[in-house]
Amino acid sequence: MLKLTGKRTVIAAALLAGVVLLYVQGNEERQQGNTSSETATCRVAAKEDGVRIRNAPVPEDPANVVDELAAGEEADATTEIQNGFRKLSEGRWVSVEFTQPLEGRKC
The missing domain is CATH 1.20.5 (Single alpha-helices involved in coiled-coils or other helix-helix interfaces)
Structure with missing residues (x-):
């Protein structure tokens, strides 16, 4: 013992x-x-084809395009918005004009 x-x-x-x-x-x-529930995470969908993902919230610089979203393609996002761009993740920004938060998500 x-x-x-x-x-x-x-x-x-x-x-x-x-x-x-x-x-x-x-x-x-x-x-x-x-919680890590699916409805707690912000998620957006592209409204049209070719929605550009940029490395910074600056629309004038064509060199900062890093990716594109197809129409209806979804992506996880944050609630942060600057200059009309929503932050998806570090170094990835998308125009709020060409995306739409999914219903029931906290954006």
């Missing part, structure tokens, strides 16, 4: 406290609604 004295007692108590703390934090996040 294992004797819990001195250092062992302190280590066991610290480990138990850590596990309880992690559990409480995870439970608080769930209660606040931090």
